[in-house]
Every structure is written in C-alpha cells, then in structure tokens.
Amino acid sequence: RAEDGHALWLRYAPLDEATAIAVNARLGPPELFGNSSPMTQAAQSELSRGFDAMLGQSGRGVILARAGQLPGGDSGLAEPLAGLPSGGYRIAQRHDGRVAVVANDDIGLLYGSFALLRHVASGANLDAIDVTSAPALPLRMLDHWDNPDGFVERGYAGRSIFNWWLLPDHLDPRLIDYARANASIGINAVVVNNVNASALMLTPRYIEKLARLADAWRPLGIRVWLSARFSAPRDLGGLSTADPLDPQVRRWWKDKADEIYRAIPDFGGFLVKANSEGQPGPQDYGRTHADGANMLAQALGGRGTVIWRAFVYASGSETDRVKLAYEEFKPLDGKFASNVILQVKNGPLDFQPREPFHPLFGAMPHTRLMLEAQITKEYLGFATHLAFLAPLWAEALGADTGHGEAGRALTVAQTLAQGGMAGVANTGSDRNWTGGHFDQANWYAFGRLAWNPDLSADEIAREWAAQTFSRDPAFTVPVAETMVGSRQAVVDYMTPLGLAHQMGTGHHYGPAPWVSDLSRPEWNPTYYNRADKSGIGFDRTVTGSDALAQYAPSVAVHWADAATMDEDYLLWFHHLQWDYQTQSGRTLWRELVARYDRGVAAVDAMAAQWADLASYVDARRHRDVADFLAIQKREAHWWRDASIAYFGAVCGCDLPPGTRTPA
Ligand code: GCW
CATH class of the missing domain: 3.30.379.10 (Chitobiase/beta-hexosaminidase domain 2-like)
Known part of the structure; x- marks a missing residue:
C-alpha cells in the first residue's frame, strides 16, 4: 500500500x-x-x-x-x-x-x-x-551493519531485514522487494553483515543461508558479500593464531573460500574492518594491513575481491585523529594485490554533517579505491531529521583532489573508477524500510550517484519525489528545493562553520559540545571544538596539527588562509579568536550564532512548507513526515540553544542584540 x-x-x-x-x-x-x-x-x-x-x-x-x-x-x-x-x-x-x-x-x-x-x-x-x-563505477554496494541476532548497529529503522533464523528454509518476500529496489538504482553488491563482524557468518550453517539469498538476488544482478572477522581461524578454526603469514592460517582461509564458492559460485568477496575500534587484524601479529589484505586476496584468488577499510585511528590520536588513516595507508600504496580495494570514508573523521574530502583520494594512484558513505544518518539526526544526503555526497565526489596530471582536475569520483561506492544501509524492518519516509530518498540517491556521480542533487530529488509522492511539479519543485537545502540546515544547527563531532557521545544524537571526560581523548567533543576563553576551532595548519599538508598543495592552499577560504570549513582548519572578523563582517562569535539561527529558521520553513503541501500526499505519509518535522524543529532549537549557551559561557560573550535567549 x-x-x-x-x-x-x-x-x-x-x-x-x-x-x-x-x-x-x-x-x-x-x-x-x-x-x-x-x-x-x-x-x-x-x-x-x-x-x-x-x-x-x-x-x-x-x-x-x-x-x-x-x-x-x-x-x-x-x-x-x-x-x-x-x-x-x-x-x-x-x-x-x-x-x-x-x-x-x-x-x-x-x-x-x-x-x-x-x-x-x-x-x-x-x-x-x-x-x-552506463555505470561510471563498477561496484555499487550496500554495506549492512546488521548483526546475526537482528540488531542493526547505527540502525534507526527497526531490526535487521535478514531473518537468519528462518533462512535457508524460508525467504521473506521482502528480500525480493529489497533487491528490486536496489536493482532499480543499479546497486549490484550487498555485504549482509556488520563490519564489526561475527565469525558465525563464516560457519557452514550460515553459508547455506547466504546461498539462498544469493540465489534469490542473482536474477536482479546482486552479488552477496560478507564482512569477515580477521580472527576467524582462531574463533572457528581452532588455530592458535590468525597471523596472516602463518601457513596454517593461509590454508584455513583458502579452504573457507573454497567452501563458500562451492555454495555461491559468484560470491563477491570479503569486507574487512581490521585493527580499528577493537577489531582484530594483522597488526595484532606485527604485520601490516597489506599483509592481511593480500593473504585474504590470495585465498579468494581470481574469484573475488577483498575490500579493506581505511577507517583506523588506533594510536597517536592525541595529536589529530583525522591524520591517522593517511599516515597508515599512504605508505602502502602499490603494495596491495590487484583484487584488493581500499575503502575510504568520504571524509577523514567519521560521517559528519560536513567534512572536507578524505586526503587518501588521489594520493594512492596504485591502489583501487572505494568511497564509503553512510546512508544511515548516525550523526545527522538518525532517521528522524530530514537531511537529504545527495548534496553531501556530490560535494565529496565532485571535489578536485589536486592530484591530476598536468594541472588537470582529478575529482574524487574519478579516483573510484577501479572501485566504486559503498553506502552503509539505512534499511530495517519498519514498514517504510528506513524509519523516515524521506530517508528512502537517501537510499535512492546513493544508488543514483554511484551509477552517475555527475547527477545533480536537485535532479535526483525531483525524480525521487515524483515517483514516491506526486508527479505534479507544484509539488516536486518546492520539495526538491527543500531537500537540497536540508543538509546545510543540519550543518548549521549542529556543527556550523566547520565544527565537527559535537554530538552526544556514544549514541551521537543531540548536542554535547561540553563533554571532555571520555578516556579516549579523540572521542570528546571538546577535542574537536577546542573552545576556550580566547577562541574556537582546530588548528590543522602548519602552526597546528598540519593535517592540511596531507592534501595536494593546490588544494591545501584554498584552506590555508582563513581570510579567503570557504568558511564552511573555517573551524575545521583554523583556531580563531572570538572577535576574529569573518567574511560577513561579523565577529566569529556573532557569525556562529547567525549560522545556528539560520539552521533553525530553515527547519521552521521546512515544516511550514510541508504543511502547505498536504493536498499532494496521502494523509498517512503526510502526517508521518509532519510529525518528524515537528521533532526536528524542536531539536534544531535544542541544538542551537545548547550550543550557544555553552560556547557563550566559554568565551564570556553576550548574545547579539535581538537574538532569542536560549530557553
Ligand atoms: O561511525 C562509527 C560508528 C561505529 C562504526 C564505525 C565504523 C561499525 O560509530 O558504530 O562501527 O564508525 O565505521 O567502523
């Protein structure tokens, strides 16, 4: 219905x-x-x-x-x-x-x-x-962070769509609808389990279940993949080590791959999160990421591919977490087997409302790369807030890495030509799949951009709105405009001017710019805002962490000078005095308040506009969206009020005249 x-x-x-x-x-x-x-x-x-x-x-x-x-x-x-x-x-x-x-x-x-x-x-x-x-990128993949017990990590739409208990005997027809939806936008690969992987998925019982899915999805052009737990030879195989250079370990993985290919001849391969956030990996045995990836690549042979994640920040985070993946992987360029792809998040931190693109794009010319995007909105208001992500992804995909030859542009999208895009899925058991109706648009947009990274966010929004709600341009045109602006609204009311990671720690919902007591310093919001009596922002220039130096010089130069740069990235790269004069002529403090206000006003406008469009949408979905917008409206105000109350107290600054006082 x-x-x-x-x-x-x-x-x-x-x-x-x-x-x-x-x-x-x-x-x-x-x-x-x-x-x-x-x-x-x-x-x-x-x-x-x-x-x-x-x-x-x-x-x-x-x-x-x-x-x-x-x-x-x-x-x-x-x-x-x-x-x-x-x-x-x-x-x-x-x-x-x-x-x-x-x-x-x-x-x-x-x-x-x-x-x-x-x-x-x-x-x-x-x-x-x-x-x-024709597709611009060969791999267009969804990564599910679904655990075998049905819990979805960072899932906001109910439980997992995969019922492993009933598989292989019963296949829920919803899984065919899911595959049709994916095929309709060109998605051709699905990793069915969380990168924080359970070794259970590699057992014979689960391989049989996976084979049933593979058979069902094959006619719709979708191959199945698994997240592989690196310690599986120990967890399942009874070996005393998972050292990638150990012959028994290598044998174990080869046998495991053979077993999988007997059941699923077109199995895609393994996705691996190693030595990151407590996951096992080759470094546990003094080996490199390349040793680990290449060992698995050899086990798969010509049959499949290893996708190795670059999301690591294990040590040295005291200086600057965003530098760590580059430091770890850049020296490994050229050291990966030809059936290894390195999967890099769009930005160097972690799926924030806005980050500059990851400096590894363009910096690894001898390595196949995949961009990882997060469709589930962990840091953008979960499934509740309306935030259309096509503009975020298009911004990353279209960025010039500065690594082109002879002065020509080399965009992030162009560096993916031998790899593709992976999106962390936002699906769940909710009737509407994604929690919020507008979250469906993010699944849709992900697929459309992975097919053609040059599509505009507006075009995608219009075609989605027409198919999903109403074809009337009196509806699609204003709705698309609102969708396209919605991500900037979230940036403005959560983390304006290049701030990042200000969300409540652990769950990542709601404001917490004051939190500073977590044991790992790089998990604290204060680590990122660096706000004190004199100023705010993270100095990543040469006088600070110099993360800027990880970008090509032609790119870095645009972010080096606070006075001339795009202020959307201002506090990502610079620590500035509260009375610093921004490009608008306002002081930094006042500009910050103005941005929070702008975000709040944008959400107020979204809610009002949606109310006006009631006649184009069936009552049930209209009401669902209206309810969510009412929550978003309240929470945008919460974000603004809490953030400026805290920053105002830190700097000892008064609210600009005419500004509504935090409640
Ligand atoms: O965004 C963070 C999440 C973790 C996630 C991790 C990752 C799967 O908070 O839940 O773990 O990134 O990408 O590995």
Whole structure:
C-alpha cells in the first residue's frame, strides 16, 4: 500500500489520462529477442508490473533486445552501446515508433527496464525518448551493519531485514522487494553483515543461508558479500593464531573460500574492518594491513575481491585523529594485490554533517579505491531529521583532489573508477524500510550517484519525489528545493562553520559540545571544538596539527588562509579568536550564532512548507513526515540553544542584540 511507504519509489502510481495515452502509443505486446534468462524474466516482470499499474491495463509492453539480436532494420540502435561497461543500455524508438531497450548484456536489459519505468513514473512521456547510460563505477554496494541476532548497529529503522533464523528454509518476500529496489538504482553488491563482524557468518550453517539469498538476488544482478572477522581461524578454526603469514592460517582461509564458492559460485568477496575500534587484524601479529589484505586476496584468488577499510585511528590520536588513516595507508600504496580495494570514508573523521574530502583520494594512484558513505544518518539526526544526503555526497565526489596530471582536475569520483561506492544501509524492518519516509530518498540517491556521480542533487530529488509522492511539479519543485537545502540546515544547527563531532557521545544524537571526560581523548567533543576563553576551532595548519599538508598543495592552499577560504570549513582548519572578523563582517562569535539561527529558521520553513503541501500526499505519509518535522524543529532549537549557551559561557560573550535567549 502506498500509504505505508513500503513500495518505496517503485509505487507506479496511475498516470494522468493524457500521459497514459501518449505512453501507450509507444508500447505494444512485450517482446524479447533471443533466449530468456532469469534476468530478462525479472526485467519483463517488472515492466509488466510497472506499466500495468501506471496505465491501468495489462498487456502493453516493451521490446527488449541484446545488441547482437536486433532485427536488421533496427541494428543501428545498438551503435552507441559499443565499448560501454557491463550494465549499460539504450532506450530508444524502433523504426515503427515503438520503444525498445537495447543492451550488450542481460544486466543492461534489466537496468534499462528500470530506467524506462523511472522515466515514465517521473511523469515524462516516451515520444522523443533516446537515452544511453552506463555505470561510471563498477561496484555499487550496500554495506549492512546488521548483526546475526537482528540488531542493526547505527540502525534507526527497526531490526535487521535478514531473518537468519528462518533462512535457508524460508525467504521473506521482502528480500525480493529489497533487491528490486536496489536493482532499480543499479546497486549490484550487498555485504549482509556488520563490519564489526561475527565469525558465525563464516560457519557452514550460515553459508547455506547466504546461498539462498544469493540465489534469490542473482536474477536482479546482486552479488552477496560478507564482512569477515580477521580472527576467524582462531574463533572457528581452532588455530592458535590468525597471523596472516602463518601457513596454517593461509590454508584455513583458502579452504573457507573454497567452501563458500562451492555454495555461491559468484560470491563477491570479503569486507574487512581490521585493527580499528577493537577489531582484530594483522597488526595484532606485527604485520601490516597489506599483509592481511593480500593473504585474504590470495585465498579468494581470481574469484573475488577483498575490500579493506581505511577507517583506523588506533594510536597517536592525541595529536589529530583525522591524520591517522593517511599516515597508515599512504605508505602502502602499490603494495596491495590487484583484487584488493581500499575503502575510504568520504571524509577523514567519521560521517559528519560536513567534512572536507578524505586526503587518501588521489594520493594512492596504485591502489583501487572505494568511497564509503553512510546512508544511515548516525550523526545527522538518525532517521528522524530530514537531511537529504545527495548534496553531501556530490560535494565529496565532485571535489578536485589536486592530484591530476598536468594541472588537470582529478575529482574524487574519478579516483573510484577501479572501485566504486559503498553506502552503509539505512534499511530495517519498519514498514517504510528506513524509519523516515524521506530517508528512502537517501537510499535512492546513493544508488543514483554511484551509477552517475555527475547527477545533480536537485535532479535526483525531483525524480525521487515524483515517483514516491506526486508527479505534479507544484509539488516536486518546492520539495526538491527543500531537500537540497536540508543538509546545510543540519550543518548549521549542529556543527556550523566547520565544527565537527559535537554530538552526544556514544549514541551521537543531540548536542554535547561540553563533554571532555571520555578516556579516549579523540572521542570528546571538546577535542574537536577546542573552545576556550580566547577562541574556537582546530588548528590543522602548519602552526597546528598540519593535517592540511596531507592534501595536494593546490588544494591545501584554498584552506590555508582563513581570510579567503570557504568558511564552511573555517573551524575545521583554523583556531580563531572570538572577535576574529569573518567574511560577513561579523565577529566569529556573532557569525556562529547567525549560522545556528539560520539552521533553525530553515527547519521552521521546512515544516511550514510541508504543511502547505498536504493536498499532494496521502494523509498517512503526510502526517508521518509532519510529525518528524515537528521533532526536528524542536531539536534544531535544542541544538542551537545548547550550543550557544555553552560556547557563550566559554568565551564570556553576550548574545547579539535581538537574538532569542536560549530557553
Ligand atoms: O561511525 C562509527 C560508528 C561505529 C562504526 C564505525 C565504523 C561499525 O560509530 O558504530 O562501527 O564508525 O565505521 O567502523
């Protein structure tokens, strides 16, 4: 039912009459040239589902053709497909005016079918359609932080969608809907378990369960992966060590890989969090991350890939935590096997509302890289606050790393060409999958950007809103505008001007800029704000931690000078006096207050706008969103009030005249 949000963006709401007639004119009896396969069947069944629902009648469909199997008169349709990567497709009209989806491979037919449905579901007709598209990045992956017991780490949408208890005998049909949703946006890989991994997932019982999932998802182009616990040879194998250079350990992993591939011939590989936040790893045995990754890579051989996470900050955090991953991994560039990918979070800290891009992007030219984004909003108000993340990811993907050749740009997205993007999933057992209805947009946007990092946040927001709620531009245009601005609103009311990690410690919800008593210094908000009587901010220039030096000189230069830089990163890189004059002419203190106020005002406006749009949305979903916005509104005020009360007390500064006093 549309009203509980379960259908996601695959609602296929009926078209208005004029569009339905125009679309119908371009369809005919569904047809497939060549043999059918489980994948083409999945494509055809989705096309009938979508068109039947949108047109209100059944039987009209689309021609699907593999490039080599087009009939003579239409063979030209395949020309733009030459040289496209797997999954690429073209949607165009045949000589008789009917629409065809053409691709080099079956996965391309599947993606093309979903793209065609998206096109129509977003409100466009088929009269002049001619779209050729292919994925920019080979791996487009969801990482679930789901534990085998059903608890989801940083999950805000109920329990895990994976019921390991009932698998392999029973497969919840929701897992097919989940795979359809993923396939519709091009996601082709899923890590089913938490990177804080339980070794249980590698036992024969669980491999059998995983095989059932793999079989169910294969027709939708999704491969399964596992997070592997590095100490598994000890935990499960009865060995006394997990040293990656120990022959018995190597044998154990090789045998384990063989066992998995017997059950799942297209198993993707292992994702590993090692020597980070208490997880076991090669450094427990005096070995490097490369030793650990390469050992697993050898066990998989040509069959699969190891994705090794760069999220480490084990030692030396007293100086500056954000420098540690670079210091650890940069020297290992070129030392990883060809089937290893290094997975780097978008920023050097930890999924903050805003961070500069991670300095490892562009700095490891001989290593395959994957960008890790967090779809679940651990530091952005969980599932409750409306924060559309496409602008955050687009900002990272589009950043010039400064490592291009001959002065040319090399964007973060370009450094991912041999790897891809992983998103920490925000799904759970809630009827609407993601807790908040607008959180569905983040799942959607993640997939769309992993397919094409050049898409604009606005474009993604509009197509999502049209498919999910209403195609009326009187709805989609203002809603998209609000969505695009929503992330900046969160930045403003939580951590303006480049502040970071000011959230309540442990749970990461709500303000706590005053907390300073945790045993690991780099977990304290005061470690990041460095606010005292004289000023605020983290000096990461040459006079401070010099984290700035980890960026290419052409990039670092933009952040080196507080007076000319983009002030969105001001206090990330600089410690400044409270009376420092910002670019607006206000003192730093007043600018800070103005930013908090701006964030609060933006949320107030979002809530008011949503109230005005009630007539476009079914009552149930409208109310759900309105309730969440009311919470966000209250909590934006809480963030502002608590933050300026604390910082004001530290600096001994008065509130600017006319400012509402914290409650
Ligand atoms: O963002 C932090 C989270 C941890 C998480 C860790 C990581 C899975 O607070 O819950 O652990 O990052 O990415 O490994």
